[in-house]
Amino acid sequence: MSITNLLENWSDFRQQHPSDDRPHREYKWAMSIDLDSCTGCNACSVACYAENNLPVVGKEKFAHGHSHHWIRIERYWDNDGREFADQGAQFLPMLCQHCESAPCETVCPVGATNHTADGLNSQVYNRCVGSRYCNANCPYKARYFNWYDYPTTDNVWPEPMNQQLNPDVTVRGKGVMEKCTFCVQRLTVAKSNARSAGRGVLDGEVQTACQQVCPTGAISFGNLVDPLAKVGKQWMTQQVELNKDKQAKDVKDVEEKAAKLRGYRILEELRTYPSVMYLEQLRESAI
Amino acid sequence: MYCFLRFSILLVGLIVSAGSYAVNAAQPLTTADDLGPKVEQPIEFPHDRHAGDAAKGGMQINCMYCHTYARRSIVAGIPPLQKCIGCHQNIESVRETPRIKKLFEYWEAKKAVPWKKVHDLPDFVRFNHERHIQRFVFAQNKPVQEACGYCHGDVKTMTVARRQKPLSMGWCVSCHQKDHPVDATSTKTTHGPNDCWQCHK
Numbered sequence: 001m002s003i004t005n006l007l008e009n010w011s012d013f014r015q016q017h018p019s020d021d022r023p024h025r026e027y028k029w030a031m032s033i034d035l036d037s038c039t040g041c042n043a044c045s046v047a048c049y050a051e052n053n054l055p056v057v058g059k060e061k062f063a064h065g066h067s068h069h070w071i072r073i074e075r076y077w078d079n080d081g082r083e084f085a086d087q088g089a090q091f092l093p094m095l096c097q098h099c100e101s102a103p104c105e106t107v108c109p110v111g112a113t114n115h116t117a118d119g120l121n122s123q124v125y126n127r128c129v130g131s132r133y134c135n136a137n138c139p140y141k142a143r144y145f146n147w148y149d150y151p152t153t154d155n156v157w158p159e160p161m162n163q164q165l166n167p168d169v170t171v172r173g174k175g176v177m178e179k180c181t182f183c184v185q186r187l188t189v190a191k192s193n194a195r196s197a198g199r200g201v202l203d204g205e206v207q208t209a210c211q212q213v214c215p216t217g218a219i220s221f222g223n224l225v226d227p228l229a230k231v232g233k234q235w236m237t238q239q240v241e242l243n244k245d246k247q248a249k250d251v252k253d254v255e256e257k258a259a260k261l262r263g264y265r266i267l268e269e270l271r272t273y274p275s276v277m278y279l280e281q282l283r284e285s286a287i
Numbered sequence: 288m289y290c291f292l293r294f295s296i297l298l299v300g301l302i303v304s305a306g307s308y309a310v311n312a313a314q315p316l317t318t319a320d321d322l323g324p325k326v327e328q329p330i331e332f333p334h335d336r337h338a339g340d341a342a343k344g345g346m347q348i349n350c351m352y353c354h355t356y357a358r359r360s361i362v363a364g365i366p367p368l369q370k371c372i373g374c375h376q377n378i379e380s381v382r383e384t385p386r387i388k389k390l391f392e393y394w395e396a397k398k399a400v401p402w403k404k405v406h407d408l409p410d411f412v413r414f415n416h417e418r419h420i421q422r423f424v425f426a427q428n429k430p431v432q433e434a435c436g437y438c439h440g441d442v443k444t445m446t447v448a449r450r451q452k453p454l455s456m457g458w459c460v461s462c463h464q465k466d467h468p469v470d471a472t473s474t475k476t477t478h479g480p481n482d483c484w485q486c487h488k
Contacts, residue, residue: 005464005481118483124483170411170488184484185413192415196359249406 018100018243018273026200027191028119028224028242031208032234032263033093034279037218040091044210044219045069050164051183051209053171055150055157068144070180071095071210079235093210093219096121096142096180097266097274100242103132104143110202112177118187119224119275123179130175139267140274142179149174182221183208203229224275235277238263245271307421323450324402330389331447338432338443350435357416357435358424365402368394405448406439413488428471437462459486 048054054068061067075089098121105113105121112127114132135143150156151171157164165171168185173177183206190206203222211219222229224242235242239249242265247268249261262280294357301445337353339345351357356364372394381387392398423434432443440451450456 005460009481114483116484117480120484122482122484124487125424126487127483168413168488181484185488188413188485188488191363192418196417196421 003237020243022026024225025117026225026274026281027117028223029098029187030119030224030231030235030242030275030277031182031211031219031221032231032238032277032279034218035090035092035281036262036279037216038091038093038281040089041215042073042077043213043215044071044093045073047209047213051166051169052181053165053169057156060149066147068178070144070178071144076084092278094140094142095184095210095276097140097272097276098180098182100273101271102273103137103139103270103272107133108136109133120182120184120187121179122184123177123181125170125172125176125178128176130177132177134177139270139272143177145177145180146172146174150287200226203231226227234279235263237261238279240265240277240279242275245269245273321451321453323405325449326405326447327445328403329401330386333386334442334444334448335444335446340443350431350442351420358420359417361413361415361417365418368399371400372392406450406454408454411488412486422467426470427468456486 006215048069048071049056052070054070057066057068072094074092074094076092077089098119100115100119102113102115102121105107105115109131110127110129112124112129114122114124116122130145132145135141135145151173166185168189186206186208187201190201194205201223203226206221208219208221211221220231220234222231224232226232226233238261240247247264262282263277264280265274265277268274333343335343337346337348338350339347341347353366353370354363355366356362368390373388375381375387375390390400419438420434423429423437424431435442438452438454441450442448460481463481466476466478469475469477
């Protein structure tokens with residue numbers, strides 16, 4: 001991207017809060033995760049390792065706080081006031097939220113993380129210089145830094161395991177930041193196929209790896225612009241809007257109504273406008 | 288005070304942008320150094336004989352007759368040996384020439400010809416042949432050899448193909464920034480995508 005292009009098309013490149021004036025054109029990829037269905041089985045995390053060439057860092061490095069799981073299962077043991085306190089943890093799969101107004105994007109000194117036209121938060125490994133500023137600024141801690149050169153020195157994928165590496169995804173070297181991409185390699189293929197057929201990507205035509213393996217179908221993924229998409233319907237039923245940092249359902253006079261809705265976005269009040277909606281767990285109250 | 292600051296920032300921006308215009312103008316996009324290394328192929332395949340102009344003794348075969356996947360896949364594809372034999376078993380006039388003899392040796396040994404890659408992009412780049420061919424050949428009605436030649440050079444004049452274009456990011460972007468008509472008749476133009484993830488993976 002030359003600087004002339006940058007200056008001429010500044011309105012296309014600059015960070016903007018999502019608004020009705022600048023709607024997404026063809027695609028806005030979004031996700032919703034039903035925590036009520038999530039059993040914390042970690043299949044999503046394993047699928048992500050396989051799909052995106054994530055290195056297994058090993059016990060020792062993990063103990064030092066180093067990890068590479070682009071989607072991780074967070075456990076919450078806050079059982080106060082629950083009828084069956086020994087029932088166990090509550091789970092929350094945490095991944096890059098692909099914020100519409102991402103805190104990581106504004107701080108990158110070299111512009112290695114950008115917003116794409118499809119509403120994805122992109123990470124360009126070739127451009128990344130490893131300042132780790134984005135990681136520091138991410139409120140979700142969903143970015144992972146390569147402290148080691150996994151493809152060569154650490155022998156993370158010994159013969160014949162290197163054969164299972166996905167050729168559509170770069171194997172990252174030392175000194176670059178990485179994070180969930182919403183399986184952009186799959187999105188690209190789906191978009192290209194749809195374009196050859198002269199249409200847009202249909203709902204269900206493309207799945208992320210985590211969504212594909214989820215045994216309880218807790219994860220739905222799709223195009224928010226498409227009125228037929230399941231994910232869009234879920235957002236609408238839960239009255240969660242992409243371009244609001246405070247949802248209408250939270251207003252007091254509709255409190256009763258709001259109690260029935262369980263859609264929320266994490267740390268919405270920070271005005272990051274995340275693309276992932278979670279559906280609150282209600283399993284215990286449903287018993 | 289703030290007004291002054293804003294003005295100076297704008298001034299710096301203008302100077303930088305003017306500078307980059309000057310740099311762009313000074314450097315030609317393709318130079319003699321862009322010529323790739325000579326690749327020794329198992330059979331010295333004469334592209335000029337197959338695809339070249341009739342006046343120069345070529346057969347003017349469409350590139351996509353052999354590289355069939357270019358219009359419907361991410362890769363253009365190297366033709367299987369069957370394709371070569373399919374024609375050559377009926378061309379008696381050249382049957383005893385050294386290159387064709389070698390071709391039939393592979394055929395009788397039931398082995399694929401180990402062709403070598405000439406246009407090799409880095410592993411972190413995703414280039415889709417289908418999108419480019421659909422756009423230039425099928426939507427804009429450009430001649431096939433011209434459209435392929437944007438990246439592969441004038442292959443119809445070569446024997447064994449050799450890289451003629453730099454295939455660097457700046458070179459790709461120089462074309463993506465240009466406005467291209469959306470089809471053969473329309474005056475509407477668009478430029479290629481300029482989002483990093485379109486090509487980087």
